[in-house]
Amino acid sequence: TAMERDYEYATAVHAEDLPSPESLGASAGEKAVRRLNPQKAHSAQVPIVYDPRVANSLLSHLANAISGTAVARGTTFLADKLNEKIFAEGITITDDPLRFRGLRSKSFDGEGIQTKPHDVVDGGTLTTWILDLRSSRQLGLDTTGHATRGTSSPPSPSVTNFYMAPGECSPKDLIDGIENGMYVTELIGMGVNGVTGDYSRGASGFWINKGELTYSVSEVTIAGNLIDMFANITAANDLEFRFGTNAPTLCVEGMTVAGK
Incomplete structure (x- = not known):
């Protein structure tokens, strides 16, 4: 079995706004365990759901x-x-x-x-x-x-x-309506062309099947164009202010997943 890793962290101006180290460690461990035994997704054009950790990108x-x-x-x-x-x-x-x-x-x-x-x-x-x-x-x-x-x-x-700003539906509602898609928890590389808007980044996360997160996915590329992506974003209602740039869970319709 290949090694998998994940992380959790928090930043704040005032110490009392920080979560406990124990909760951060537990969250990081749980996320890493969920990523064990990843598979490669089949190439397809599907909705991509961005976890808030990567939606801010x-x-x-x-x-x-x-x-x-x-x-x-x-x-x-x-x-x-x-x-x-x-x-x-x-x-x-x-x-x-x-x-x-x-x-x-x-x-x-x-x-x-x-x-x-x-x-x-x-x-x-x-x-x-x-x-x-x-x-x-x-x-x-x-x-x-x-x-x-x-x-x-x-x-x-x-x-x-x-x-x-947060949308009206919950992240669960956002995912429930997806027959096949990908929930992205990590992005790799900076394959974004600021002149044309072309977007292509390595990604890992979980495959969505019939509204459920099923197996862990790694070593795939997600691609699109930012003009089309921006026009097809739906926001969930789970905005939290954890970083300098923040977004709720986001669903982007019609992106390309390149896998096996």
Whole structure:
């Protein structure tokens, strides 16, 4: 039997917001045991359900695509999508630098601009870019107060507490309606083209059959295009604020699984 591993961790601004080490260890052990004896899935076009631990990566791809730097250079697949619907009607994505005890909360950005919350996606529509002073000047717009400054690099635009609002159905309800699909718990590699939106990443998790998680799956690739993926996302109602970027369980219809 091949070795399998998994993990669990938590981050917080205040120690009292952290779960106990015992609960983290128990969760990591249970997840690792569930992954024993994995199989390879057959190649197919199926719904992909992203566990919240990896669902936030889709928001990271969005954040990169709406960065003022990428927009000014024309190196983003969303360059001509401002004020257009790129998600389903009910999807709202917010950047909130003033969130109480948020991991990235701040009252002003790296250039001294006062920060405020922004609904980056409102009702499925892309409403704004993420801008610092430089990129806002290049685009002829006002800064959105998103400059992040490093110790040895100039400021650049970046999101703060970035999250997708929860949907109405539970994760179980999301999975119940899937005849065949994959529940993804881990992603491998960074096969995402920010210019075209092409998406291809190694993945592992569990195969969904008739609304149930069945056997562990590893050594597969999931692929699609982020424009199509964003348009076909359904969000569950289990949003938790555990990281800087957070999303609930997400289902993306019509993706390709490449296996055996």
